[in-house]
Amino acid sequence: xxxxxxxxxxxxxxxxxxxxxxxxxxxxxxxxxxxxxxxxxxxxxxxxxxxxxxxxxxxxxxxxxxxxxxxxxxxxxxxxxxxxxxxxxxxxxxxxxxxxxxxxxxxxxxxxxxxxxxxxxxxxxxxxxxxxxxxxxxxxxxxxxxxxxxxxxxxxxxxxxxxxxxxxxxxxxxxxxxxxxxxxxxxxxxxxxxxxxxxxxxxxxxxxxxxxxxxxxxxxxxxxxxxxxxxxxxxxxxxxxxxxxxxxxxxxxxxxxxxxxxxxxxxxxxxxxxxxxxxxxxxxxxxxxxxxxxxxxxxxxxxxxxxxxxxxxxxxxxxxxxxxxxxxxxxxxxxxxxxxxxxxxxxxxxxxxxxxxxxxxxxxxxxxxxxxxxxxxxxxxxxxxxxxxxxxxxxxxxxxxxxxxxxxxxxxxxxxxxxxxxxxxxxxxxxxxxxxxxxxxxxxxxx
Amino acid sequence: xxxxxxxxxxxxxxxxxxxxxxxxxxxxxxxxxxxxxxxxxxxxxxxxxxxxxxxxxxxxxxxxxxxxxxxxxxxxxxxxxxxxxxxxxxxxxxxxxxxxxxxxxxxxxxxxxxxxxxxxxxxxxxxxxxxxxxxxxxxxxxxxxxxxxxxxxxxxxxxxxxxxxxxxxxxxxxxxxxxxxxxxxxxxxxxxxxxxxxxxxxxxxxxxxxxxxxxxxxxxxxxxxxxxxxxxxxxxxxxxxxxxxxxxxxxxxxxxxxxxxxxxxxxxxxxxxxxxxxxxxxxxxxxxxxxxxxxxxxxxxxxxxxxxxxxxxxxxxxxxxxxxxxxxxxxxxxxxxxxxxxxxxxxxxxxxxxxxxxxxxxxxxxxxxxxxxxxxxxxxxxxxxxxxxxxxxxxxxxxxxxxxxxxxxxxxxxxxxxxxxxxxxxxxxxxxxxxxxxxxxxxxxxxxxxxxxxxxxxxxxxxxxxxxxxxxxxxxxxxxxxxxxxxxxxxxxxxxxxxxxxxxxxxxxxxxxxxxxxxxxxxxxxxxxxxxxxxxxxxxxxxxxxxxxx
Numbered sequence: 001x002x003x004x005x006x007x008x009x010x011x012x013x014x015x016x017x018x019x020x021x022x023x024x025x026x027x028x029x030x031x032x033x034x035x036x037x038x039x040x041x042x043x044x045x046x047x048x049x050x051x052x053x054x055x056x057x058x059x060x061x062x063x064x065x066x067x068x069x070x071x072x073x074x075x076x077x078x079x080x081x082x083x084x085x086x087x088x089x090x091x092x093x094x095x096x097x098x099x100x101x102x103x104x105x106x107x108x109x110x111x112x113x114x115x116x117x118x119x120x121x122x123x124x125x126x127x128x129x130x131x132x133x134x135x136x137x138x139x140x141x142x143x144x145x146x147x148x149x150x151x152x153x154x155x156x157x158x159x160x161x162x163x164x165x166x167x168x169x170x171x172x173x174x175x176x177x178x179x180x181x182x183x184x185x186x187x188x189x190x191x192x193x194x195x196x197x198x199x200x201x202x203x204x205x206x207x208x209x210x211x212x213x214x215x216x217x218x219x220x221x222x223x224x225x226x227x228x229x230x231x232x233x234x235x236x237x238x239x240x241x242x243x244x245x246x247x248x249x250x251x252x253x254x255x256x257x258x259x260x261x262x263x264x265x266x267x268x269x270x271x272x273x274x275x276x277x278x279x280x281x282x283x284x285x286x287x288x289x290x291x292x293x294x295x296x297x298x299x300x301x302x303x304x305x306x307x308x309x310x311x312x313x314x315x316x317x318x319x320x321x322x323x324x325x326x327x328x329x330x331x332x333x334x335x336x337x338x339x340x341x342x343x344x345x346x347x348x349x350x351x352x353x354x355x356x357x358x359x360x361x362x363x364x365x366x367x368x369x370x371x372x373x374x375x376x377x378x379x380x381x382x383x384x385x386x387x388x389x390x391x392x393x394x395x396x397x398x399x400x401x402x403x404x405x406x407x408x409x410x411x412x413x414x415x416x417x418x419x420x421x422x423x424x425x426x427x428x429x430x431x432x433x434x435x436x437x438x439x440x441x442x443x444x445x446x447x
Numbered sequence: 448x449x450x451x452x453x454x455x456x457x458x459x460x461x462x463x464x465x466x467x468x469x470x471x472x473x474x475x476x477x478x479x480x481x482x483x484x485x486x487x488x489x490x491x492x493x494x495x496x497x498x499x500x501x502x503x504x505x506x507x508x509x510x511x512x513x514x515x516x517x518x519x520x521x522x523x524x525x526x527x528x529x530x531x532x533x534x535x536x537x538x539x540x541x542x543x544x545x546x547x548x549x550x551x552x553x554x555x556x557x558x559x560x561x562x563x564x565x566x567x568x569x570x571x572x573x574x575x576x577x578x579x580x581x582x583x584x585x586x587x588x589x590x591x592x593x594x595x596x597x598x599x600x601x602x603x604x605x606x607x608x609x610x611x612x613x614x615x616x617x618x619x620x621x622x623x624x625x626x627x628x629x630x631x632x633x634x635x636x637x638x639x640x641x642x643x644x645x646x647x648x649x650x651x652x653x654x655x656x657x658x659x660x661x662x663x664x665x666x667x668x669x670x671x672x673x674x675x676x677x678x679x680x681x682x683x684x685x686x687x688x689x690x691x692x693x694x695x696x697x698x699x700x701x702x703x704x705x706x707x708x709x710x711x712x713x714x715x716x717x718x719x720x721x722x723x724x725x726x727x728x729x730x731x732x733x734x735x736x737x738x739x740x741x742x743x744x745x746x747x748x749x750x751x752x753x754x755x756x757x758x759x760x761x762x763x764x765x766x767x768x769x770x771x772x773x774x775x776x777x778x779x780x781x782x783x784x785x786x787x788x789x790x791x792x793x794x795x796x797x798x799x800x801x802x803x804x805x806x807x808x809x810x811x812x813x814x815x816x817x818x819x820x821x822x823x824x825x826x827x828x829x830x831x832x833x834x835x836x837x838x839x840x841x842x843x844x845x846x847x848x849x850x851x852x853x854x855x856x857x858x859x860x861x862x863x864x865x866x867x868x869x870x871x872x873x874x875x876x877x878x879x880x881x882x883x884x885x886x887x888x889x890x891x892x893x894x895x896x897x898x899x900x901x902x903x904x905x906x907x908x909x910x911x912x913x914x915x916x917x918x919x920x921x922x923x924x925x926x927x928x929x930x931x932x933x934x935x936x937x938x939x940x941x942x943x944x945x946x947x948x949x950x951x952x953x954x955x956x957x958x959x960x961x962x963x964x965x966x967x968x969x970x971x972x973x974x975x976x977x978x979x980x981x982x983x984x985x986x987x988x989x990x991x992x993x994x995x996x997x
Contacts, residue, residue, distance in 0.1 A: 020544075029965070150491035153498070156463025198461075205460055209502035212495050347511040359507045378518040391511040403575060406599070407567050410592050411520045423509040 004041070004057070007331065009080035012060060012297035014070050022077025028089050031079060035092035041083055042099050045075035053079050054099050056106060060296070063102060069292020134179050138236060141178025142215045145171070145187075149208055149215075152194070157204055161194045181237035186211055206422065213362060227315035234312065235363055246308035246323055249274045252281070253334040255370075255417045256429035257299045258441035264288065268295040269441075271368055271417065271429060272305065272320075275334070278342045280368040281309055281320045301430050302437030303331045316361040339432045343372040343415050346387040355423055365421065368429075372415040376406065385426055388413065396420075396427035401440040408433040408440075456501060464490055521598060526591040527619040528564035536566050538980045542936060542973075543569070548580060549899060550936035553906050554980070555584055557940060559651075560909035561984045562623050564590035571596075574603040582606040583648040586615055587622070608645035618652060625658040629667065638671045641679060650874060653682045654907065657877045661693035665702040677714035684720040685875035688839065691724070695732045703728070715776045719795070722774020726799045727839050734803075742773055743808065746800050749793055750808050758809060760823050762789030763796070774799055784864060786828045793825060794832035801840035817845045821852045827861065834865055838872040838879055843886040854894065863898060870904035880908035884916070893923040902937035910941070911981070917943040925953040928970040929963045939977035949975050 013019035025045070028034075032050075034043040039058055045051045051066040053075045062072040072080070082089055095103075148171050152160045168191040175184035186207065193204040217224065217232050224232065230241055255271040270283040287293035299305075311317040344350035350369040357367060377386045379394065383402060386392040395402070405428055408414075415432040429441045455473050464470065470490055474482050474497060487493035531539075539558075543551055555565055565588035573585045574597075586607050589597060597603050597612050604612045617633040618640065629637070641652055656667055668683045675683060687706065693699040694706070707725065712718040729738045745763075752758040763770060766777050775795045779788055786794065797805070797820070805816040820829060830849060837845050846869075853861040873880045884905065896902055912920060921944060924934060949971055953959075959967070 027965075029961070146492075146495075150489065150495050153460060153494050154464045154491040156466060157461045159463055201457055201461060205457065205498065206502055206506065208460075208495070209499040212499045213503065216496075216499075351510050355507045355510065359503075362503055362507070376520055378520060379514055380516055384517070386517060387511075390513040390517065392514045392517050393511045403571050403596070406596050407571060407592060410523050410595055412523075423506055 004080060004084045005331075006081060006084040007300075008298060009077070009084045011300055012062075012072055012080070013077055014072065014294040014297075018070065018072070018074050018077055021074035022072075022081055025074060025078035026081035026085065027078075028082065028086075031082065031089075033092065033096075034079070034083065034089050035094065035096070036083055036087075036090045037093050037095065040095065040099060040103065041079065041090075042096060043079045043082075045078065047075065051075050052096075052098065054102060055080060056103060059106070060298075061106060062294075071292065071294050137178045138180050138218065141175050141180045141183065142218050144174055144178075145180075145183060145211065146215050149212055152208065157194055157201060158197075161197060165191075179237060182235050183211065183214065183237065203422075210363065225315065227313060231313045231315050231361070231363070240312055242310045242312055242321065243314055246310045247281075247317075247320070249276065250306055250308060251275070252305045252307065252309070253338060254299050254301050254303050254305055255280070255368075255437075256301050256439055256441045257443070258429065259295065259443045261289070261444045264290055266293075266295050268299070270299045271419075272309070273339075273342055273370075273417075275338045275342055280318065281311070282318050282368075283322060284319060298331075300331065301439040302333050304334050316357075316364065318364060334437070336432055336435050336437075339370070339415055339417075339437065340372050343370040343417075345372055346389055347371055347374065347385070347391045347393055348387070348389065351393070351420075351423070354420060358423060366419040366427070367423075368417065368419050369426075370415065370417045372432075373413045374416050375411065375413045376409055385416070385428075394425045396425040399427050400442055401428070404438075404440055405431070408438055452501070453505065456498060459494070460498065464494055470494055521595070523591050523595045524598075524616070526564075527616065527623050528588065528590065529562050530590065531558065531563045531566060532983060535563075535980065535983045536568075538976060538983065539566055539569070542976055542980055546936060549903055551581065552584065553903055553937045553940055555581070555588065556903075556907050557981055557984055559584075559588045559622060560907075563984060564588055564593075567593050574600075574606060583608050583645060584651070586612065587618055587648065587651060589615060589619075608648055609640055609643045614640035614644075618655070621652070621655040621659075625655070626660070629659060629663050634667055634670060637667070638674065641671055642674055642676070646678060649679060649682060650907075653686060653875065654877060657686060657689050661690040662698065664690050665693070665699065669702065669705055672709075677717050680712075680714070680717045681720055682875065684717065684724055688724050688727070689876050689878060691728055691731070694728060715778060719774065719776050719778075722799060723835075723839050726774060727801065730801055730803065730840070738773075739804075741769065742796075742800055743804055745770060745773055746796050746804060747808055749796060752809065758819065758823075760793065760820075760825050762787075762793035762825070764789055766792060770796075781831050782864070782868065784831060790825055790828040794829055797829055798832040798836040798839070801836050802842045802845060803840070813842065814845065814848070817848055821848060826852060827858070830861055830865065831868055834868055835872075838869070838876070841878075841882065843879070843882045846883070846886045850895065863900075866895060866898035866901050870900040873901070873904040873908050877908055880905055880910045884910055884912070893920055896920065896938050896941065897934065899935055899937050902935070902941055906937060906940055912941050912943050914943055917941075918948060921948065928967050929953065929959060931966070933970050934974065936977055939974045940981050942974065942978055944974075944978060946975065949978070 010019060013022065029046075031043045031045055035041065039056065041055045041057065043053055045053055045064075045066070047066065051064055053065075053073075054063040055061070055072070055076060056063075062076050064071065064073050064075050066073055066075055068074075168187065172184045172187045172191075175181070175187060190204060190207045190211070193200040193207060214232070214235060218236065221229055221232065234240055251274075252272040253275055255273050256269075258269040260267050266287040266289060268283075268285040268287075270285075272281040272283065273279075274281065283299075285295050287295045305322075308323045309320040310323060311320045313319075344353070350371045354367045354369050358364070371387065373388045374385045375387075377384055377392065379392060382394065383406075384392050384394050399405075408431065416426075416428050417430045418426045418428045420426055430437060430439045432438075452473075452475070459470070459473060470493065471479070478497070482493055482497050484490075484493065487496065539554055543554055546554075558565055565585055567590055570585040570589060570593050573581045585593075586597070594612065594615060597615075604610065614636060617636045620627075620633065621629075621637070637652060637656075641649055644652075656664060659667075664686055668686055672680065672683060687694065687702075690699070694703045706721075706728075709721070712721055726738070726742065729736055733739065749761050749763060750758055751761060763775075766775065770792065773796070775792055777788070778791050778795075779786065781791065781794065800808075802813045802817060805820060806813045809816045809819055811819070817833070820826075820833065823829070830853060834846070834849055837843055837849070849865065850862070852858075853865050869883060873883055883901075920942065927934075953967070956964070
């Protein structure tokens, strides 16, 4: 029988509207044939017509015969809430046929994925040929990119900003043709920064430097270790590869959960903490709005998470994937001591550590750090963060939760989990205020 | 990397190498061998590599340091209001979800009445712009944290009607310690706020001041009178009406004399209210005095009693100096109701006279006199004046007769109008709230409670239905909940029912359709949440006073 709790069920809601609609129909009279077992729950929602709603708790994955694309829909939310509130509404443990079929399909897909991940190759010779061709393509793309960057500097950023979109788009398309999709995306980012003019000149220069460094690293790849090469390939556009062995740590703490909706794509960035070794990991999830996909839920900041992570890179382990979500485990909150013990006690030490890692791997988008005893101060009329030695750092211009931070922290020192993109400013993502852990990261649900 | 070098680098990158003076001059001496012209295929290549190296070094060398221009933020002010319980906040959020402005105001008023600070998240949303018109209320109920934020965010304090925050602390002291006397400093600050702020906040300040000792109230009124504008003065007169017993006592003699020595008032609204106050004081203090005799004479001229015992009303055709001296003004309107000038004059006389004088002139009991006036041809015109009179002369037990007269075909608008006037009285004279509730007990009060204005006014005055009254109201309400009638947050907050009473099914439950049952349950759930919200506030207040939550 399912041990789903109401909090867990609510955490899977794709947006507050669906949750509120789900709550309204979370009553026994709105469903029939409600069933549940250890793995799944199911029921028929009595709407304008009957909709068959299924939940695979091991995913979690959702399916409903209603026309709504965004899952879990209100029928599934209502069913989960109903069962969470009152397990006695379950009348059957016998799985209906459509559910069994769906679960077996999901099992076969998972097996296929696992075999792909384990590196089974059907035709090694053809694969080697394809790999060589791709490397040649990338070589060509990288050469063109270097010329393009030189050209930007020769004519100047001011003039490049006035260039037609076609000039930039041609370069982007050339990189896509050269199978270097990662670089193509960065060209689009660079175009936007150059076009914005004086405000983003420094960011544009930093991006040019990064792209040039990537080109140089690729051209000197023979001197890099396998792990470094794997990381580089991933940045250029090769599919993500994961470590063959999962990480040994089994007990993680969710630090923050940032959700964004950009260009028709939901994204979720979850930061995790390994309290034993005081290191961080990042989970990234994406879901297309057009396809009606939804982001995985259950990553409530401050909760403990039991599971194994598989990092992308052994060289600079940060991005990872959780082997299995833990929907069925009762969520327990991490103790405040766990956060304060994992935090540095001043900004200088924390930033020194970050800068050392940045020097080791200059390609990462952002670096996490956790500092205790930081407080809000004013610097030239703007809010900034200072530690007890009065070391001070500005807040990132992209930080949207200033009011929330002021409300929670006030003038008192607190422990903050933050990230830095440029080593100069800080983006608070969550923090320990009083005895509870609060999320400060953006949570755009697109309601 | 030095700032000069970074500036040179940025400027070269912006203008372009082709426009740049000399790349060699930009490259530091210790790097000139590495970046020699011979090592690169072009100047652009050389610049790109050098730029990359410098950017990376520059980026990873950044470390936090102390800054001279760092300013510590001010300390948080001391807490004056109780902190709201998290459970209560959850219920507030649930109740406030998608509610109308009036309902939100009702919920916030319940919190303020029990001395609780308003929820920070809600107040932040108000100041950040998603909620309009509640800024003053949120300022009044701001927690210590929110007051700290207000001191740092000038954009927020500009949203307050006074465009300043220095009034919040004295106003919160009024809220949290109603019995403590006002210091001179606090009084001066409050007078300034009273003159500068919007009517809503002025109403709140008046209600809070009305809870102070009578001597304090009189001192405030006398100090504030000369700087107050007409709208403020009307509230000050209501404050004096609230302490009329004290004014008639020996302690209030000085203020009584001050009131009668006031020069002629220019604003008609204030002039009328002052006359009403003086009239009520005169009738209670000197019923056989000169003023009362003149008033009776003027009224008797309008009432013709025949030998058969019937009577007829005649409105004064002209505004004579005698009528002006009594306090009758030359008006056509009563609030937003159109009345002819003669009827308005008669109405004002009736209002000034009060039920006891009506009874004396008609030579009958007060109830009969009231009924006879309602049966007269001027009934519709007289209703608002009669209601005013009953409030000012504290004869609220007669109100049901007025409401019965208003609750008739083609007089629907009058019922609403009277409810609005009654609400104004409740707001301006706190003693009227409980008296009105007592009167409603003897009336079909669900009829009136559904006019949300009265409910909101009672909530603002911190009144709640008694257990018995709630049960009566519940019996009247239950059949309506089977249809689409929901009493609204304001009325629900007035109810005082136990869970058992609330869950008791209505008559003929088994004969109801499934839709009706579902609707009824949903309504009950919302009413129950509203009741629990108010009860949790009271419980919290009781616990705090016992020292459980310091």
